[in-house]
Amino acid sequence: MLIVSLVLSVLVMFLSSCSSDLPVQRETRQAAESVLTTQYSIVFVIHGDGDYLFHDNSGNEHEADEEAVASAIMVAKQNPHAEVFIFHQRPSRHFLFFFPLRDGEFYYYRNGKLISNELYWRDQKQSDLEPEAAIYHRFSVENRRKMIRVFIYCGHEIPEFDGAGYDASYPDRKFTINNFVNGLKGFKPDSVKFDLMILSTCYGGTPYTIGALGSISHFIIASPDNLHLSYFDLRSLERLDLSLGKGDLQAFAKKFAELSFERLIKNVQTAVSVAVYNADRIQKFLHSVRKVYDNTLNNLKGQKQAVLATMEHCDCADLPAYSLPNMNEGVEIFYRQARFGKSNRKQIHSGWECWKEEGDSMQPPYNTKPVPK
Numbered sequence: 001m002l003i004v005s006l007v008l009s010v011l012v013m014f015l016s017s018c019s020s021d022l023p024v025q026r027e028t029r030q031a032a033e034s035v036l037t038t039q040y041s042i043v044f045v046i047h048g049d050g051d052y053l054f055h056d057n058s059g060n061e062h063e064a065d066e067e068a069v070a071s072a073i074m075v076a077k078q079n080p081h082a083e084v085f086i087f088h089q090r091p092s093r094h095f096l097f098f099f100p101l102r103d104g105e106f107y108y109y110r111n112g113k114l115i116s117n118e119l120y121w122r123d124q125k126q127s128d129l130e131p132e133a134a135i136y137h138r139f140s141v142e143n144r145r146k147m148i149r150v151f152i153y154c155g156h157e158i159p160e161f162d163g164a165g166y167d168a169s170y171p172d173r174k175f176t177i178n179n180f181v182n183g184l185k186g187f188k189p190d191s192v193k194f195d196l197m198i199l200s201t202c203y204g205g206t207p208y209t210i211g212a213l214g215s216i217s218h219f220i221i222a223s224p225d226n227l228h229l230s231y232f233d234l235r236s237l238e239r240l241d242l243s244l245g246k247g248d249l250q251a252f253a254k255k256f257a258e259l260s261f262e263r264l265i266k267n268v269q270t271a272v273s274v275a276v277y278n279a280d281r282i283q284k285f286l287h288s289v290r291k292v293y294d295n296t297l298n299n300l301k302g303q304k305q306a307v308l309a310t311m312e313h314c315d316c317a318d319l320p321a322y323s324l325p326n327m328n329e330g331v332e333i334f335y336r337q338a339r340f341g342k343s344n345r346k347q348i349h350s351g352w353e354c355w356k357e358e359g360d361s362m363q364p365p366y367n368t369k370p371v372p373k
Contacts, residue, residue, distance in 0.1 A: 037111060038141045040082035040148050040240045043187055044072040045132060047155030049091045049103070049167045054229040056267060064229040068154045068200075071234040076109035078238035083141050084109040087132045089122055092169035103169065104131065108139045115139070127167065127175035129183030136187050148244060150196045151184065151217070154231055157202040160209065161301050181212045193218055193279075195249055198256070200232045203313055205275050205353045207293045207322075211286045214279035219253045221260075224333075224353035225273040225313070232260040232274070250278065254332055261334035269339040275351040281330025285352075292321045296355050316352035327352065 048065035055061055069088050076084035086107040093101045102119035109115065116139065123131050141147075159166065163176035188194060197217035199209070205224030213220045221232070236243065236256040244252050257274040264272045300308065316322035333351035338344045 037081050038083050038147065040079065040150065040244070041085075041140065042075065042079070042082055042150045042152070042237065042240075043085045043087075043136065044068075044075075044152045044154070045087045045089065045129065046072065047089050047153075049089055049169050050156055051168070052229055064231055065154065068231050068234070071231075072152075073107065073109075075234055075237045076107065076114075077112055079109075079240055080112045081241045082109075082111070083139075085132075085136055085139070087135075089167075106132075106135055110141070125173070127163075127173055127179050127183075129180075129186060133183065133186030148196075148240070148247070148249070149188065149192070149194045150198070150237070151187065151194050152198040152200065152234070152237075153180070154200040157204070158199075158209070160206065161297055177209050177212050181216060184216055188216070195219065196221070196253060198232065199223075200227065202227045203353055205273070205277075205351060207286055207289055207316070207352060207354070208297065210277050210282065210352075211290070214277065214282065214286075218279055219249055220277040220279065221253055221257050222275060222277070223273055224275055224315075224349060224351055225271050227264075228268055228270060230264055230267055232256070233263040235259070250276075257332070257334055261336075265336050271336065271338040271346075271349075273333065273335045273349050273351075275334070276332040277351075278330035285324060285326045285329060288324055288326070289316075289322050293354070296357060299357060300355060312356045313353050314356040315346070315349050316354040317350035319354055319356070322350075322352065322354060 046065050046068045048069075052064040052066075053061060054064055065088070069086065072084070072086045076082075076086065084107075086109075088105045088107075090103050090105060092103045095101055102121050104120045104122045105117075106120055107114065107117050120131055120135060123129075156166065158180050159176050161176060163174035163179065165171045166175035167173055184194070184197075194217040197213050197220045199213065199220065199222040202223065203225065204210075204222030204227075210220055210222065213222075223232075233256075236252075236259050243255070253276045257276050261272060261274045264274070300311065303311075317327060327350055331351040333349055335347075335349040337346050
């Protein structure tokens with residue numbers, strides 16, 4: 001009986017510590033002056049329910065999602081005129097093997113100060129970011145002044161179809177670009193677009209993905225190729241009051257992409273690509289290739305998983321159907337070829353990534369030159 005009583009006491013204490021009513025949350029009200037000075041709204045969703053372990057050039061192990069959370073917290077602390085939401089989607093866990101624990105952690109900073117840190121339940125059925133959006137609306141500043149809105153997603157490649165198994169804890173649950181975009185709509189008024197969307201994943205620069213994100217954002221930053229869990233350099237988001245003082249979002253996006261690119265080429269030997277997409281200017285190209293790309297996706301949806309596992313990505317410019325005169329309009333790309341392998345001679349990338357289907361006729365690699373010895 002004594003042991004049972006002790007276990008129950010520990011259980012009550014443990015579960016109460018997981019309550020959303022953490023002490024810091026009781027201080028959610030700030031003076032009206034602080035609300036009026038909030039000019040930027042930044043939302044981070046960091047997916048951690050999967051394998052995010054990677055090694056640097058020295059062989060040191062890193063957990064990419066944990067490091068992304070630390071970087072996001074630094075961004076929050078260094079922005080005196082911003083509200084910052086950080087959602088960390090964690091693996092499902094249990095206490096004493098039977099009692100499920102909250103599998104999401106949330107931080108809310110306003111004007112550089114921590115207002116709330118709480119655990120929350122991720123959606124057990126769908127993957128449309130509904131729990132995160134509900135928390136966002138509970139804390140977001142109702143400011144009549146137009147704020148600059150930035151959304152950052154860090155995680156694995158978001159599938160364009162199927163999407164089962166994206167969350168390791170919920171293998172039957174699906175998460176696709178459509179789920180993602182539907183979820184993003186819950187973070188903004190219907191008539192308002194995000195000013196900047198940062199998609200820190202592998203293979204984010206496909207016509208379908210960028211087209212979907214372009215419907216709800218003015219500018220998108222993404223990696224057309226493999227990002228290798230290194231993630232983008234988030235330090236450019238610190239002190240937005242200085243870097244975005246004149247509101248030139250395109251210049252800011254280009255600088256963010258350039259600094260992330262410079263960090264990546266120092267750390268990895270594989271191909272590195274970071275692109276900035278102007279959602280208005282890319283529409284002509286997307287309209288021109290939409291049917292071709294949709295046909296490819298429809299063909300892939302009918303393939304077995306074993307076949308899909310053998311499919312490869314490629315620069316869209318390597319496929320004749322996509323190599324159009326307006327292909328580069330509205331796209332700024334930072335690219336470095338791989339230091340080894342069959343693609344180490346490819347020196348330029350279009351900024352668009354496609355699926356290479358069996359039977360595709362490949363034209364000579366886009367604007368390639370011999371690598372100087």
